Amino acid sequence: MKEIIILTSLLANLVLQVAPELAEDGRLDFTGLANKYGYTCEEHNVTTEDGYILKLFHVPGSSSRPILLMHGIIDSADTFIIRGNKSLVAVLASRGYDIWVGNVRGTQYSRAHTQLDPDKNKEFWDYSYHELGYYDLPAIIDYILSRTNADKLNAIGHSQGNSIFFVLGSTKPEYNDKVNLLIALAPVGYLTNLPPPWSFITRAGNVLNEILIALDTDELFNKQLRTVVQDMCSVETELCASMLGELGGPDAEELEPAFIPVLIGHYPISTSRKNGEHLVQNAMDKKFCKFDYGSKTNMEIYGQKSPPDYDLRKVTMKVALYGSRNDRLVPVANMKLLEKELANVVEFRIIKRRQFNHMDHVWGRNMDKHLFPHVLKTLEKYN
């Protein structure tokens, strides 16, 4: 009910409002932000086996082992730098780490393909997080290792940015040897035990999916919808901050309304409807498994009627699981399921601060105090 009231008042405000004015850090892209805060940044193109052209940012450093940062769903590389000199990129760069920041297919930086046009060809959007882990991630990892002559890299993922490592490690196990350590912040795997509003949203998910199919919408959070969000949130900053809290866990101290005009320049970002559908399936079936095409097509693709689980015992890379009690998308119980099944969990950390939520890992304003010291220690310990 509360969500509906918030949504209604947001829409009412939209009607009354003027063109948005984003803060400067809301307008700059990844390279612009890196330069503004004193770091050099190179842009690289990586082409996947199935033809997607992905943008990879490189903030060069002196460490011999590179570190790769992977963002979550409807997010992009920007998430790791929008807190400027207090962001993860700045903290790692100031310690000499050689940093690479990826962008999965469909994001504003990776909206390109050797054959397909994202605005004209539906096939461009025919993917879920499975393809992000099966095609995008290995292409990015191989590119970095060949450019740096390193044999392994370290990685930090946020949210779905970790699911894709689990997909990769279980479906292409040879990649486990290329990842020395994954620090998995707010790791999404199992979607059981979800509290409201997500328990409600997943139940409504099937209906939403049917509506989107009827509307012939294959891209989620396209430009038009993003403009609507920006229009609303540039005026109603407090309302938007509290809506974010409803979804990821309320934490007004770390995600202050003044940050919203920066954030909405970078978020939300496009993904595919199919990615959303895959997540809804996983939540309904209480499984971390491949996409369900229906029993007939499943039989053709997988050789069995129901989609196979991702076998987490095959994920043998070292994984440090980081979570918190106020994360509505990744309840601690779900992290424990991951801990039980992943082959090589070296650390299981619940951040002490009670209000710490899903987004704080990347967007919180005092992560130099609450999170990054732990991350740096973990990196040093297992490097």
Ligand SMILES: *[C@@H]1O[C@H](CO)[C@@H](O)[C@H](O)[C@H]1NC(C)=O
């Ligand atoms: C990278 O790919 C984009 C999209 O296809 C293209 O516009 C750009 O010229 C490419 N840059 C380089 C350095 O190849």
Ligand SMILES: *[C@@H]1O[C@H](CO)[C@@H](O)[C@H](O)[C@H]1NC(C)=O
């Ligand atoms: C971070 O940037 C702010 C301005 O945006 C500046 O006042 C502050 O000194 C900077 N801090 C560091 C550690 O560079």
